[in-house]
Amino acid sequence: xxxxxxxxxxxxxxxxxxxxxxxxxxxxxxxxxGPSGSGKSTLIKCVNGLEPFQQGEIVVNGISVGDPKxxxxxxxxxxxxxxxxxxxxxxxxxxxxxxxxxxxxxGRKPGExxxxxMKLLDRVGLVAQAEKYPGQLSGGQQQxxxxxxxxxxxxxxxxxxxxxxxxxxxxxxxxxxVMVELAQEGMTMMCVTHEMGFARKVANRVIFMDLGRxxxxxxxxxxxxxxxxxRAQQFLSKILQH
Amino acid sequence: xxxxxxxxxxxxxxxxxxxxxxxxxxxFVAVIFGIVWGTLLAIMRLSSFTVLSxxxxxxxxxxxxxxxxxxxxxxxxxxPHLLESLLGFPRGSDMRLGSxxxxxxxxxxxxxxxxxxxxxxxxxxxxxAAASALGMRYGxxxxxxxxxxxxxxxxxxxxxxxxxxxxxxxxxxxSALADFFGAAYKVGDRDGRLVEMLLFAGAVYFVICFAASxxxxxxxxxxxxx
Numbered sequence: 001x002x003x004x005x006x007x008x009x010x011x012x013x014x015x016x017x018x019x020x021x022x023x024x025x026x027x028x029x030x031x032x033x034g035p036s037g038s039g040k041s042t043l044i045k046c047v048n049g050l051e052p053f054q055q056g057e058i059v060v061n062g063i064s065v066g067d068p069k070x071x072x073x074x075x076x077x078x079x080x081x082x083x084x085x086x087x088x089x090x091x092x093x094x095x096x097x098x099x100x101x102x103x104x105x106x107g108r109k110p111g112e113x114x115x116x117x118m119k120l121l122d123r124v125g126l127v128a129q130a131e132k133y134p135g136q137l138s139g140g141q142q143q144x145x146x147x148x149x150x151x152x153x154x155x156x157x158x159x160x161x162x163x164x165x166x167x168x169x170x171x172x173x174x175x176x177x178v179m180v181e182l183a184q185e186g187m188t189m190m191c192v193t194h195e196m197g198f199a200r201k202v203a204n205r206v207i208f209m210d211l212g213r214x215x216x217x218x219x220x221x222x223x224x225x226x227x228x229x230x231r232a233q234q235f236l237s238k239i240l241q242h
Numbered sequence: 243x244x245x246x247x248x249x250x251x252x253x254x255x256x257x258x259x260x261x262x263x264x265x266x267x268x269x270f271v272a273v274i275f276g277i278v279w280g281t282l283l284a285i286m287r288l289s290s291f292t293v294l295s296x297x298x299x300x301x302x303x304x305x306x307x308x309x310x311x312x313x314x315x316x317x318x319x320x321x322p323h324l325l326e327s328l329l330g331f332p333r334g335s336d337m338r339l340g341s342x343x344x345x346x347x348x349x350x351x352x353x354x355x356x357x358x359x360x361x362x363x364x365x366x367x368x369x370x371a372a373a374s375a376l377g378m379r380y381g382x383x384x385x386x387x388x389x390x391x392x393x394x395x396x397x398x399x400x401x402x403x404x405x406x407x408x409x410x411x412x413x414x415x416x417s418a419l420a421d422f423f424g425a426a427y428k429v430g431d432r433d434g435r436l437v438e439m440l441l442f443a444g445a446v447y448f449v450i451c452f453a454a455s456x457x458x459x460x461x462x463x464x465x466x467x468x
Contacts, residue, residue, distance in 0.1 A: 050371050077377025087372035091390050100386060101376035153376060 007056030034209035080150030088134035140171030157188035261425025272346035280354025305352035317345035361392035
């Protein structure tokens, strides 16, 4: 579904990604973790072309992301993405947030888009908030709406960029619950997160990044059981201490 | 001691009102064209096409570095001749109002584009990323997501610039066009009561602009609490 091969990226002389390679198969849930500044968010943003890269190739569903001839908006329209800061559109109601791209990008009729939006809103337990504006919702609620908005486009896979790290601790679980459910339904997911509980529960594979390189790319059992690299061992011992 | 004599004002009111209509017409049309053209300039300036962004930067810097009254004079003196020779307009047709509006619109667009550019940049990059990630094309991202938020934040500044523009319309006196100020000047000159007429005109400008800026302030407060 997603194949990343030998991807390198630099800002001027600063190397952000160095020869990253991995693959995500249909139905896989891959968790990407690592210390801040390790390039994990940059890597996931390269997958739908939000960040350009200079070397290597990323192929999503048979389409090369780096190819200048690729119609990126079209590719992105069926790759869902959820951001750290939710990024709901603050000048639109929740219902409009859910339907705007369906209407403007997919060409669905407004009534049909609204219905689909409501169904997804119900799924994340927020139908009652449909006519409110994003600013009136809590962070956890906003992120659930953001997930519903991405799902409204009927994506073939979902990218999550630290979806819970801007949330108050008591709201993390309501968002993770939605993500776990999604994973169990077989959605292909690539997820940058520090939530190791989530990784243990639903991930097939865990990728560990440091200084722009993929240091460890292992099954969940191997990663938590016996990580190869010293850097990953240190990282795990630090975040699992408490 | 100078004796004030206000008696020529009531009779002159219809003529002054005609002048006020000219002032308002120039203001409204120039504000609307200024905002539309200013938005395009701001988008060009922020675009990654070097030619477009250089053009916009050059345009803005040129118009911000010359006095408004000079731009207006260029338009009065040069543009009618150009239109006559290029488009075959009849010689001597009165294009003063059109020239004034065009001059103001093109001049103000430079100022509006800087306000709008700041407004666009005030919308977080994440909003653009989120809209793009949903598959929207650049035009849709701007039209549906970035500009509505930018304009909401910019409304007070745009209105304030509109008030300044309204005051500046008095500069059309260089073409002897009878806007409100020009009309007041003509009446005062005719009746030998220039001091009174100019005091009256000043009071009218003050009341309109002060009231308008109070409205802007009120709106600004509402925006902040919303």
